[in-house]
Amino acid sequence: MAGIAEALGPLFLLILLGAVLGALRIPGGDFWTRMEKLIYFLLFPAMLIATLARADISRVPVVSIAITLLGAMAVFSALLWWARPRLGLTAAAFTSVFQGAVRFNTYVGVAGAAALHGSHGATVAAVALALMIPVVNVLCVLTFIAAGTLGRSGFWKSLGALVQNPLILACLAGIGLNLSGIGLPGWSAGSLELLGRAALPLGLVAVGVALRPHALLRRDLGLWVSSLVKLVLMPVLVLILGWVFGLDRVSQDVALLFAALPTATSAYILARQLGGDADLMAGLITAQTLLAMLTLPLWMRLVGS
Template structure:
């Protein structure tokens, strides 16, 4: 339990800090849109390039991990669609919040728990799985925005344009390309990416807190309830089943389930703001899921053991 509290408390603390800063007007309200734009176009791509470029696959069960996380992600998309069917009246922007709330994962929490629970081997395998997930999820989320915010019309040109222009996908592509090519970044450049990328997490979480309105829970309870059910019930179960089906065991299986048991990512709010989503409901989903995970993660880990 202590490990989970230590991993989740910084996340919640930064959300609360952003909430207090916005409510006390310690910083002018004009700061937040600029901070969100900076995070989206610079801080997060830098973090992605650094985190994906430096992973050595080696003799790890990378194919089994890829099959497990890829299958679980596609299953989570299916769960989202099934959860959306009885709520088709919600607008396209609200659907994107449901989509991100049920598909994304909090990388920081997942990696912190993997290292504390499974040591260096767990951290490496979690980083490997997260690398696969980041690219797949970002492509799916940008595609969902392109269709949903475009009034449900599938426009191939619009989708291609949104994918090509998305800085997060560029960050994933460059990081994986550097990894696959074996190119090692100069120490000065890699160090710069590390420093820039480290700012993405605190700035993004404070932006979530700044946008959070307590009264919005009642307004956005439908996407909130559905996304929480998918995130904390459906995804861990399907990840456990796929891990067994692909032959993963021990630490690798535990890491696979862990990746699909954490709350959604704070980057979901930044993407929602920049691509015309319902950022109010997204802020509610991120905050509530983070709070709920204090209770759901101990139960998941107990079942896992």
């Protein structure tokens, strides 16, 4: 347990540092809003390209990881839609519950994989992201459409955002450079690596800044249902699927890590733009991030990381 605490503890401290900075409004103004955009549109895509372009993908059981993670995501997506009438949620609230259950915090995931298993863990995490990011974005947009929270303009806006998603484009670029044999020629490798190094620490601090403790005052069934799926039931199913498909130690750890991650802070922006319940989404992000500081080490301890 000490090894897990040493690996994940610094990540959580950076998130808590961000929460303190956000509460004290340091440095103030729209600094963190602009910083989040820099991380999302430049630093994190640079890290994904640098990792995927040079990754030895032959060492990663791509098919088994895809079936494990995407299979679990598909199962709980279907179950949530089946349970929707029984939960008594409004359309807007359901879209936030759905996002809370299937989205994942990429910054915590990649940082955790690297902390636990070094460069190979980061490579497996990057492959997992390349598989999951397009699928989870499509599922969430389809949920907004099916729930009826989008107008005609909202549909085209969401479709445009999906096509231009910088993380999806970065994954495609990194895999393309890898498979083509081009890799990262000249100084591009060093430049992208330097940019990528800044993504995770700044991303973790930004996660903390985005927390909204006051949103926890809202007592909502959807908050607890979504958190139960994301932090408990999803990891259980991924553990079972990982065992069935014979994932190796590192791949199993990374798959479990991604299954047990709290939801993404970017889900709040999507909820606000596409007709979701933004207040509920803020509560989900805050509750899951804080709870994951307890549940995530416990899950990793369970598999003996």
